[in-house]
Amino acid sequence: MPRWVACQGPDPVAQLAAMGAHSIVSDAADGSPITSLAAGTGGSGVRAGGPVDNVALGLLAGTGPAVGPFRVGSLTAVGEVTLFNAAELRRLTGAPADATHAELLLHAYARGEVAAADGMFVLAVSDGGSLVLVRDHVGARTLFHATAGAHWAAATSLRALRDWPALDTGLHLPAVTSFLTFAYLPGTDTFLRGVHEALPGRVTTRHGTRTFWEPREETDERSPEAHADALRALLEDATARRLPDAEPAAVLLSGGVDSSLVTALAAKLHDHPVHTYSISFGADLPNELGYSGLVAAHCRTEHTVLSVSGQTVADRLEGTVALLDSPVGDPLTVPNLLLAEAVAATGASAVLNGEGGDPVFGGPKNLPMLIFELHRDDPDPDARARTYLESYRKCHGDLPMLLTRATQEALAGAPPLTDHVAPYLRPGPMRGLLNQLLHTNLRTKGAHHILTKVERLTAATGIEGRAPLFDRAVIDHAFRVPPRYKLNGTAEKWILKEAVRDLLPATIVDRPKSGMRVPVQQWLHGPLRDLGHDLLLGPTARARGLFRPDTIETWLRREGTLLPRQGGKLWLLLTLELWLRSYGL
Incomplete structure (x- = not known):
């Protein structure tokens, strides 16, 4: 899959080359180009007088939607951009008729009109010596960023940042409990220490973010x-x-x-x-x-x-999980x-x-929360957030018996999981509980x-x-x-x-929602049985020391709960284990 990378700091070309980028373009603080080269050709992005704090943009190997670097006026950018209102944006910005979708978005950025763009996009812009990241309104495309010394780098590939020699990273332990609670990672966390996900509807720089779009409650009392x-x-x-x-x-x-x-x-x-x-x-x-x-x-x-078939799932699971920047505990993957x-x-x-x-x-899961609110007797403002976490019915309630003592001690100072959802569940842009x-x-x-x-x-x-x-x-x-x-x-x-x-x-x-019924329990006690045992109880997982083997053994025997819900929990653990191995964590 094609992806792009970008870096701000001294000699950024060398940093991108170390990540495996090509077609690198570097801009000075005044926006003028320093060099254009392919990785490995010896260009350094250095002007007479020593290293300059500038920005470099480049592509990773592959073909597909990533394009650039390209220029519009004094701005240079790389991006993955698909617009669904290109004609409207072209009229708004006055962009040339032959402007590509990525160039159109850069024209919109230059005019402060990113919010008017409708589509799937992530864009990195070299703007006056600063690196600026733009992610679409809802998050249809994803990007990540990290700081290493004097450098700030971004990529649409999490693996590129993992392989960045300047970055001292490893497993971000709080992400483990987040994943086991939600079956995905909410917010800016990733599984790599020091690497963060840019939020949708935001323009992100090294020094912070600004919001260009956030839905708001504006009730219209029409019929x-x-x-x-x-x-x-x-x-x-x-x-x-x-x-x-x-x-x-x-x-x-x-x-x-x-x-x-x-x-x-x-x-x-x-x-x-x-x-x-x-x-x-x-x-x-x-x-x-x-x-x-x-x-x-x-x-x-x-x-x-x-x-x-279950055998097909077993055969393809490892490779599928490796395609994701974060594991997703969804058996439909x-x-x-x-x-x-x-x-x-x-x-x-x-x-x-x-x-x-x-x-x-x-859709589903809102009714249980509304029922909780009707019968609520806990004045704690975070009680709603705790109930929301429990409504996922993943491994949140099992963490004390699933995590090893060493893992729990290492997590003692981690922010509470309710921090991921509590800000949305308080009066703000949305006043009513359902919204x-x-x-x-x-x-x-x-x-x-x-x-x-x-x-x-x-x-x-x-x-x-x-x-x-x-x-x-x-x-x-x-x-x-x-x-x-x-x-x-x-x-x-x-x-x-x-x-x-x-x-x-x-x-x-008029039919009630039932959801896709996936035979996870059948798979785990059929074609995935041996793989599950070997991975979750094998030497690699035991050496990592995250989970108690006795709890996993109990779940594999379908014991430990009144209802047979171990299948969903084991699926989370199996997916996580495969993903961690694919990233060498």
Whole structure:
């Protein structure tokens, strides 16, 4: 996968060359270019009189969306940029008609109009001797940064920073407990000590960040019909702008309302055939194929069902986990990659998905939190945040019996896990509890789990994963809709369903969300059994000393709890172990 790297400090060209970068361009503090060279040609970015604190930008090996370095006026940049409103941005900025998407975004940056861009992007800009990082509104693409001595470096590849000789890094222990609590890493943490993730909707420099977009609660008391009509128009626009040009559209179709509405909109709006893709784990297991098949027939798509066996998951798990900058405790990771490969094999350039409906419009896990609030008797302001952590039902409550004593002692001074979510669950941009919960989901799970997983796995196959429900204008509208229209009694995502009711069979619109039923327990006691035992109880894991072997042995025997939930916990541990090994940690 192609990625870019950037560095600010003395002799930054040498730093990038050490990370394996090529096509390096270095700018002086006044914005003038010093040198342009390929790594290993001997250029140093040094002017007469000694090293200059300047900026260098370069690409890592590979082909794909990373472009640069390129210049607009006095600015130099590298980036991974896909815009969905290029024509609008071209009119706003006055950019030339032949400007690429990356150049358009740099024009917008120069005019202070980054917020007007709609798309998937990360950009590094050399601006007057400073390195400036820009990440898109919702986090569809990801980047990382770290400081080593006088140097500040950034990369869209976590491995590039891990391999940076100047950086003294290693396992960031608090990330372990975060992952076991959330099944992903929220916020700026990574598993590498001293390496941080840039937040979405932010412009980041060595000295801090500024926000260019954050959703806000601006309740509009129009009728539900008016809100549904406005939302429908925005959904059509978001989907239309993400459809590929002059080729069939591909959509991942689970059979739930979110992926179904994207399928229906694509079928209505696209002037080429629509291909849909679903997963089967075997006819003898509960599945949603009846629903996805119904939608495919209703929308007249060319439908493909991909059968995924437990043995295939076992064979592909290690390689799939290694593609991610952070492990994701989602057992659909391998099936997601297989779907992306199936789409890519057709020659498609992009695939649409229904991700975003739950975090933006009020899906599962909000009702338990609202019930807690109704019966709350704990005055502690962080009680809500603790309940939110527990609602994930991962390993949070098991940490005392899972972590070794040495690990717990090493974590004694770590910030509380509630710090990741507590700021979103207090009055601020969002006043009401439901919107606070949705804001939390958007800025944590959306940016650091859903979108980053989709981006890394689709990029690995050479295509783009596009999510119309994560569209900026759709999100802004969602936070204008009164909460009672999003969660209408016990009807979740009510306004979203009303906006597309005419497009889909009532069976699809009104069915309760069940989620993809993944046979994790079956896999762990079948094709993944030996791998799980060997990895989790083997010498490498024991030498790392993070977890108590007796607890893991109990879970592997399916003991220790009244309900058989060990499968999900073991999946987290197995995914983490494979990821740590792939990064040499």
